[in-house]
Amino acid sequence: MNLAVPTLQRDRSRQAAPQVFEHLRERIVGLDLAPGTVLSRADLAAAYGLSQTPIRDALLRLGDEGLVDIFPQHATVVSRIDLAAAREAHFLRRSIECEVAHTLAGAPPAGLVQRLRAQIDVLAALTGDAARHDFIDADRRFHQLMYAAAGVPELFDLVRRRSGHVDRLRLLHLPSAGKAQAVLRDHAAIVDAIEAGDAAGAQQAVRQHLSGTLGQVDEIRQRHGDWLAGE
Numbered sequence: 001m002n003l004a005v006p007t008l009q010r011d012r013s014r015q016a017a018p019q020v021f022e023h024l025r026e027r028i029v030g031l032d033l034a035p036g037t038v039l040s041r042a043d044l045a046a047a048y049g050l051s052q053t054p055i056r057d058a059l060l061r062l063g064d065e066g067l068v069d070i071f072p073q074h075a076t077v078v079s080r081i082d083l084a085a086a087r088e089a090h091f092l093r094r095s096i097e098c099e100v101a102h103t104l105a106g107a108p109p110a111g112l113v114q115r116l117r118a119q120i121d122v123l124a125a126l127t128g129d130a131a132r133h134d135f136i137d138a139d140r141r142f143h144q145l146m147y148a149a150a151g152v153p154e155l156f157d158l159v160r161r162r163s164g165h166v167d168r169l170r171l172l173h174l175p176s177a178g179k180a181q182a183v184l185r186d187h188a189a190i191v192d193a194i195e196a197g198d199a200a201g202a203q204q205a206v207r208q209h210l211s212g213t214l215g216q217v218d219e220i221r222q223r224h225g226d227w228l229a230g231e
Contacts, residue, residue, distance in 0.1 A: 008020070008023045008048060010048075015054070016048075016050050016054040017053075017054035017055075017057035017058050017061075018058075020044070020048055020050070020054055020055060020058035021057075021058035021061045021062060024039070024044075024058060024059075024062060025062060025065070025067060025164065028062070028067050028068075028078055028164070028168070029067070029164050029167045029168055029171070030133055030136075030171065031168060031171050031172070033078050034078065034227070035077075035078050035079060035080040035081070035226070035227050036077055036078060036080075037077060037078040038075050038076070038077050039059060039068060039076045039077065039078065040075075040076075041055045041056060041059070041076070044059075059076050063076075065161060065162075065164050066079060066082055066085055066164065066165065067079055067164045067165075079229075080226075080227055080228060080229040081165050081168050081169050081172075081227050081228050081229065082165050082229050082230055083165075083169075083217065083228060083229065083230035083231065084230050085165040085166075086165040086166035086169050086214065087166075087214060088162070089159070089162045089163045089164075089165060089166045090166050090210060090214055092159060092162055093159045093162075093163065093166075093210060094206070094207060094210050096152075096155055096159060097143070097146070097159075097206050097210065098203040098206050098207065099150075100146050100147055100150040100152065100155075100206075101146070101190060101193070101194065101199070101202035101203050101205070101206045102199045102202060102203055103150045103151075104146060104149055104150055104194045104202065105193060105194045105196075105197055105198055105199040105201075105202040106197070106199055108149070108194050108195070108197075109149050112145070112149045112194070113191055113194060113195045115145055116142065116145060116146070116187070116190075116191045116194070117191055119138065119141055119142045119145060119187075120142070120184060120187050120188060120191070122138045122141075123135060123138045123139060123142065123183065123184055123187065124184055126138055127180045127181070127184075128180075132171065132174050132175065133171075135174065135180060135183075136167075136170070136171060136174070139183060139187075140160075142187055143156070144156050146190075166213065166214070168227075169213055169214070169217075169220065169228075170213045172220050172223070172224050172227065173212070173213045173216055173219075173220055176216065176219065179212070182212060183209070183212075186205060186208055186209035186212075187209070189201075189205040189208070189209075190202060190205040190206060190209065192205075193205050
């Protein structure tokens with residue numbers, strides 16, 4: 001278990017447990033910690049320079065999101081990607097984001113189209129395997145801008161909390177040929193429809209955008225079958 005990179009820079013004004021949770025979640029969803037990795041409380045406490053209490057609380061939160069499997073009195077391990085949970089999270093996100101797109105196309109806030117296009121430019125500069133984590137972060141920011149503009153920023157946080165499995169699946173899929181370019185095209189189609197006031201078109205562009213990864217599960221399974229659980 002490699003906990004040295006990246007190092008957690010703790011904010012002393014915040015409680016430790018949420019920061020450990022966020023750090024471990026980022027490393028799991030970012031694929032730095034593979035399924036089956038054992039997360040020892042004692043080792044984590046030593047690595048973070050903390051007692052085991054905040055470590056336990058962080059691991060329990062990860063368990064609530066299904067990102068670790070906790071075996072009492074035995075071990076905590078990083079979970080495999082649960083395809084059923086990924087599909088549920090995808091259903092939730094698609095339902096909310098289609099409504100977000102519909103709302104924005106009906107009355108886009110001033111400057112939104114320009115901000116979204118600027119974020120697409122950021123994404124375009126991050127293509128390539130070496131930048132895939134930055135690409136995912138920039139993609140997330142694009143969608144976060146939409147939620148905020150629609151007046152439902154907390155729904156973005158809700159979706160993110162439920163999306164650990166599908167986010168890992170998406171990151172496994174990103175290196176596939178043409179995937180990054182497809183993301184850019186989909187984002188452009190969403191913005192074009194919003195700018196044109198085409199609510200139905202914006203919703204269809206969102207559906208198209210969000211369908212890519214789960215539609216390629218068989219391909220992902222061929223390359224990373226030991227990471228996946230379920231059919």
